[in-house]
Amino acid sequence: MLEQTFHPASISRSGALEGVEPVVTPFDDLESVVALYEPRIFRFLLSNLRDRDLALSLTQDTFLRAWTARASFRGDSSISTWLMRIALNLLRDHTRTNRFRFWKKAAASAVDVADVATHIPQPGSSAEARLIASEQLALIWDTVAELSSRQREIFLLRFVEGLEIPDIANVTTLPVSTVKSHLYRALGTIRTRHSGLATREKE
Amino acid sequence: MPDHRQSQLQTLHLSHEQLCDHLLSLTPVSAADGTETSVALVAASRPTEQTGPYLVSTASTQTNGTPVLLSGLDAVTAVEDHLRACPSCASELNSLQSALFDFRVASTSFAAAELRGLASHPSPSQTTQRVLLLAKAGKPISTRPLAWAIAATLLVGASIGSMVPLKVHHSAQPPAAAGVQAEPTAESDEALLEEVDQTLSTEVPSAMKPLSDPLSNQQPLASNQISDQTTGKTIIHE
Numbered sequence: 079m080l081e082q083t084f085h086p087a088s089i090s091r092s093g094a095l096e097g098v099e100p101v102v103t104p105f106d107d108l109e110s111v112v113a114l115y116e117p118r119i120f121r122f123l124l125s126n127l128r129d130r131d132l133a134l135s136l137t138q139d140t141f142l143r144a145w146t147a148r149a150s151f152r153g154d155s156s157i158s159t160w161l162m163r164i165a166l167n168l169l170r171d172h173t174r175t176n177r178f179r180f181w182k183k184a185a186a187s188a189v190d191v192a193d194v195a196t197h198i199p200q201p202g203s204s205a206e207a208r209l210i211a212s213e214q215l216a217l218i219w220d221t222v223a224e225l226s227s228r229q230r231e232i233f234l235l236r237f238v239e240g241l242e243i244p245d246i247a248n249v250t251t252l253p254v255s256t257v258k259s260h261l262y263r264a265l266g267t268i269r270t271r272h273s274g275l276a277t278r279e280k281e
Numbered sequence: 282m283p284d285h286r287q288s289q290l291q292t293l294h295l296s297h298e299q300l301c302d303h304l305l306s307l308t309p310v311s312a313a314d315g316t317e318t319s320v321a322l323v324a325a326s327r328p329t330e331q332t333g334p335y336l337v338s339t340a341s342t343q344t345n346g347t348p349v350l351l352s353g354l355d356a357v358t359a360v361e362d363h364l365r366a367c368p369s370c371a372s373e374l375n376s377l378q379s380a381l382f383d384f385r386v387a388s389t390s391f392a393a394a395e396l397r398g399l400a401s402h403p404s405p406s407q408t409t410q411r412v413l414l415l416a417k418a419g420k421p422i423s424t425r426p427l428a429w430a431i432a433a434t435l436l437v438g439a440s441i442g443s444m445v446p447l448k449v450h451h452s453a454q455p456p457a458a459a460g461v462q463a464e465p466t467a468e469s470d471e472a473l474l475e476e477v478d479q480t481l482s483t484e485v486p487s488a489m490k491p492l493s494d495p496l497s498n499q500q501p502l503a504s505n506q507i508s509d510q511t512t513g514k515t516i517i518h519e
Contacts, residue, residue: 108412113405121392130395142412189391197390198383214380215387237381238388240311265301272377 104157105148112141115158118239119165125234126169128223130187136172140165155248162239162249166231173227191219213275221271225264232257233264295363295370303360304378 105111119140124133143164144151151160195212203211222230228250235246243261247254295303364371403411 109405109409112408112412116405116408117393117396120396121389124392124395125388130399134396134399138408138412141408142415145412145416189395194387194391197387197394199386211380211383214376215383218380218384236305237308238385240309240385242310243305261305262298262301265304266297268381269297269300269373269377272380273373276373276376 103148103151105144105151108141108145111144111157111161115161116141118158119161122162122234122239123165123169124189125238126230127173128189130189132172132187136165136168139168143168159245159248162235162241163251166249169231170227191216194219214272217271217275218268221268222264225267229260229264229267232260236261293363294367295360295374299356299360300370300374303357303364304374304381306357307378308381 116137120133120137123136123140124130127133127136140161144161147164151157155163195215198208198211198215200208200211222233225233232246232250232252235241235249236243241249243254243257246252247257250257252260364374
């Protein structure tokens, strides 16, 4: 499980209901939480939504919701897992409607895979190798977009966020076996497409 | 190692689940504290053809009688043994791992660059202040684009709505007027037909009454008189 690394000195007491003992949570030092976890939450939302502005808005909404619900954080899971769960719920709320799909198509801040491909690590690789890497990235990018929302979430949590399967189960509130099943299916789709591309490249 | 066992290891390929499990076991996980993963750290684990875990060795027949399907650690060993013996599986896994690695590194690096480059991206302290202010106001941030979208939709709808009546006024009025005229016409037609029916139903129309009994209002002619029907004059033959 992911561990939270908060220095006790950075934790203050949150104002709670009058007459009730204030609950100490790591989110009382919100600035530290934002500084530590914002890049990750933004990345997860961006890789799912593929829209810069929307990802940023939902990232800030994640911290807003975490702040307002901080009293319910009991430390059973790590801060990262808790935040990721909030982000995932916001993501699901937002992508559930057809309205999102319509606006997504028209979004000016939509991410282009060509922009992402410029970030492929290419230490000393040939032009042909770079081209193949770009094609493979585009293939995975397109395939991920075609996965079911649940498969996509789980795939990205594992292969972009690098979460262990029990952590993914915690974030998605799904059984471990279900998480693995979704991962197998997502990888099956990617593997099929990837094999096809590899065959064409050999030809 | 028995020949048939070695032959089985070389001909049977990994199942999809075996391949996935092995791939998952080799995919690097994020930092223990769940914070931002260093791109450089991930990049350090990049699989290459020279150093990758699926390097196909020419002396890769060291299966030592390991069963194909085992559980736990033995299963992992069996898969690794198979990968050494099977260039096809090793090549596919190596290529897939490399592609997934590139996808992760590119996504991570791109998101970090985007977050830094976004003009609207505030610093953590600004974000914190913003979140605290919105928490007091009780308004989620993501509703603002939605609000703009709704406002834009209403604006477009209102402008279309204001144009539609104008178009109807110009283009649809003649048919509407024709419709208004059509009803009296139909009524008048029906009235005319009824009038015709009534007229026909009468035994003898007033205009035809002279024909019905031409002798009724005439004096009887003499035998030498012939009535010229065209002129109505009486011609006397001598």
